[in-house]
Amino acid sequence: MVSFKSIATTTLLSATILAGISASTDAAGKEHQGKALGHAKHAKIAQCKNGQPKNVILMIGDGMGISQLGAYRYYKDNENVPGLDKISFDNYLVGSQLTLSDDPKLNITDSGAAGTALATGVRTFNGAISVDKNKQAVRTVLEDYKAAGRSTGLVATSELTHATPAAFAAHNPSRKDEMDIAKQMARTVKVGKEEQPIVDVMLGGGTDFFQQKDKNGKVTLDLVKQMQDKSGFKYVTSRDEMLKDTNSKRMIGLFAESAMNKHIDRTEKEPSLKEMTDTAIQKLSQNKKGFFLMVEGSQPDWSGHANDLTGMISEISAFDEAYQSAIEYAKKDCNTLVIALADHATGGLSVGTGEKYEFHPKVVDQMKMTHEGLTAKLLEKDADIEALVNENIQIKDITAEEKKAIIDAAKAKDEAKTLAAINKVVDKRANAAWGSKVHTGEEVHVYAFGPGKEKFMGVQHNIQNAENIRSFLK
Numbered sequence: 001m002v003s004f005k006s007i008a009t010t011t012l013l014s015a016t017i018l019a020g021i022s023a024s025t026d027a028a029g030k031e032h033q034g035k036a037l038g039h040a041k042h043a044k045i046a047q048c049k050n051g052q053p054k055n056v057i058l059m060i061g062d063g064m065g066i067s068q069l070g071a072y073r074y075y076k077d078n079e080n081v082p083g084l085d086k087i088s089f090d091n092y093l094v095g096s097q098l099t100l101s102d103d104p105k106l107n108i109t110d111s112g113a114a115g116t117a118l119a120t121g122v123r124t125f126n127g128a129i130s131v132d133k134n135k136q137a138v139r140t141v142l143e144d145y146k147a148a149g150r151s152t153g154l155v156a157t158s159e160l161t162h163a164t165p166a167a168f169a170a171h172n173p174s175r176k177d178e179m180d181i182a183k184q185m186a187r188t189v190k191v192g193k194e195e196q197p198i199v200d201v202m203l204g205g206g207t208d209f210f211q212q213k214d215k216n217g218k219v220t221l222d223l224v225k226q227m228q229d230k231s232g233f234k235y236v237t238s239r240d241e242m243l244k245d246t247n248s249k250r251m252i253g254l255f256a257e258s259a260m261n262k263h264i265d266r267t268e269k270e271p272s273l274k275e276m277t278d279t280a281i282q283k284l285s286q287n288k289k290g291f292f293l294m295v296e297g298s299q300p301d302w303s304g305h306a307n308d309l310t311g312m313i314s315e316i317s318a319f320d321e322a323y324q325s326a327i328e329y330a331k332k333d334c335n336t337l338v339i340a341l342a343d344h345a346t347g348g349l350s351v352g353t354g355e356k357y358e359f360h361p362k363v364v365d366q367m368k369m370t371h372e373g374l375t376a377k378l379l380e381k382d383a384d385i386e387a388l389v390n391e392n393i394q395i396k397d398i399t400a401e402e403k404k405a406i407i408d409a410a411k412a413k414d415e416a417k418t419l420a421a422i423n424k425v426v427d428k429r430a431n432a433a434w435g436s437k438v439h440t441g442e443e444v445h446v447y448a449f450g451p452g453k454e455k456f457m458g459v460q461h462n463i464q465n466a467e468n469i470r471s472f473l474k
Contacts, residue, residue: 052472053337053451054290056145057281057326058465060118060164061319062111063301065345065444071309071432072316074351075361088324089340092447094454097462099344099444101126102133108441111301112175114343114462115167119294121466129163129172129181137171141469143198145292148473149191151200151249151284152291155276157260157318158298159206160185164343168294169199182209186223188231197231197250201283201293203242203276205256227252239271242279249286251279262299262311263318265373273297274321281329290335292469295322303370304346307423307434311370312349313361323447330450337450337472343462345442348435356431363429368392371422378410378418385410398425 069089077085101109102123109117110126117123119140122132132138146152156165161178170184185202188195212221227233227250234248242253255270263272271279277295284291297319303311323340330336352359369377369392377388385407393406402425409417427433448456455468 048331048334048451051451054335055285055292055333055337056452056469056472057293057295057330057336057338058118058469059295059297059319059323059326059338059340060115061297061300061316061340061342062158062164063304063344063346063439064297064316064319064342065349065440065442067349067351068300068304068312068316068342068345068347069445070351071349071359071361072313072320074359075313075364079362088320088327089445089447092327092338092340092449092453093445094448094456095446095458095460096443097341097446097460097465099441099462108439109344110175110439111163111343112167115164117462118341118343118465119167121463121470123461123463127173127175129166129170129175130168131171131173135173140168141466142168142292142294143189144470144473145290146189146191146196146198148289149287150290150292151287152198153201153280153284153293154185154199154204154296155201155273155280155293156204156296156298157262157273157315158204158296158302159209159258160202160204160254161206161209162259162298164296164298165202165204165294178206178209179212182206182212182223183221186210186227195230197227197233200250200291201252201280203251203253203255203271203280204298205254205258205260207237207254207257210252210254224252224254238269239275242271243275246282249283251283253279259298259302262303262370262373263314264310265314265369272321273318274325277322278325278329281326285333295326297322300342301344301346301439303372304349305437306372306419307347307427307437308371308419309349309361309423309426309430309432310364310367311372312347313364314370327449335451337448337452339453339456339465339469340447341465342444345440345444346436346438348440350433350435352431353433354431358431361430361432363395363426366393366395367426368394371419371426374422375410375415375419378406379413379415383410393422393425395425395429397429 073087099109101113103125106126112128113124113126116130120138122138142152154165161181163175166181170181189198210223214220234251236242236253300315326338330338374392405421409421446456
């Protein structure tokens with residue numbers, strides 16, 4: 001522990017709008033339709049007054065850079081209509097943020113430094129969790145909102161102790177110290193005269209860190225039980241349990257020992273990112289003073305590291321669903337600001353490559369698992385490798401040579417070669433390429449809806465994010 005220093009488009013087309021939109025499929029008709037929809041949306045949101053938001057929902061698509069969103073746009077596009085369709089984010093684009101870290105050797109940020117910048121307004125070294133360059137703790141916006149008497153929440157598809165969610169509720173010089181991070185996330189703080197948990201709702205993965213065990217599997221520290229006994233948390237471990245509980249104000253949901261599965265690889269036990277977001281909002285909105293909620297779509301980043309196009313599209317789709325749901329809540333509530341951005345981009349995705357002026361990401365629909373998820377299955381002991389390949393890669397023109405490369409790599413238990421062989425099959429047909437296995441340094445888009453959105457306009461450094469959010473408490 002360290003001490004503190006000072007401190008997709010979801011809009012439903014009504015019959016009225018549809019009647020006024022030409023059914024023409026030419027480009028002019030498409031533009032007319034977009035304008036009509038835009039006017040309808042502005043008419044609806046005009047009922048909400050400007051001013052200070054009572055609630056702030058910060059949504060972070062980890063690794064979801066501009067090229068990743070560009071690929072997603074092609075994936076969502078109706079190819080039978082000329083031009084590219086809008087995606088749900090487009091109506092709310094307000095600006096961009098720069099993602100530079102403050103590391104003497106590494107100027108491209110990792111998720112620890114990026115999360116710290118977004119959560120605290122302080123730039124720091126890679127691997128840090130809300131500590132400055134001198135390894136002193138710096139206050140986060142989540143801590144500020146809790147001190148102001150508002151409820152707080154964290155949602156992630158990674159472990160809750162992973163870099164981005166950790167940066168909002170913990171302080172540690174190393175993001176790898178997830179045991180200590182879990183203890184801090186389970187702590188209580190004084191709010192007025194009352195002792196309250198620092199985070200009221202936590203939903204994601206990471207059972208291993210909140211119910212810590214020794215090498216023999218014996219539980220040595222049960223943070224979940226502490227949270228239940230001390231603060232009255234409801235503990236859930238499945239989608240059904242989470243959705244059935246509508247009464248509790250505080251909840252910890254742990255749906256995997258470490259990270260949750262990617263969206264299309266999910267088991268029936270795991271809720272979607274949208275379902276976790278909706279649940280968190282339902283719990284937190286019971287506080288009349290308001291709330292702060294950070295939602296991370298954690299794994300576009302992981303798909304970028306793996307150069308897994310299927311995983312990338314799957315994870316952005318899940319984030320899009322959650323984002324649209326948060327926007328719908330904000331439209332009805334009128335006191336909620338929703339901000340969506342990335343902490344950085346990952347993988348150097350090229351939307352088109354080589355000598356072809358083409359990009360065809362819909363090929364991922366012929367994959368029944370992400371490339372990472374399938375690789376893990378193929379490497380399991382006693383896996384029926386050929387059956388798994390035939391069942392999950394349903395690309396009609398896959399060659400015998402391509403299948404053999406995947407099967408041989410899996411039989412050799414070579415994870416890197418297996419993943420690369422699957423990537424090659426999909427990337428070839430999508431005409432996609434990757435320039436990196438790590439993060440890349442370009443700016444990221446920022447989207448905002450609700451009172452206070454104007455503070456995020458233009459090009460800003462990511463450290464401005466925290467100052468903007470703090471300003472709503474003044």
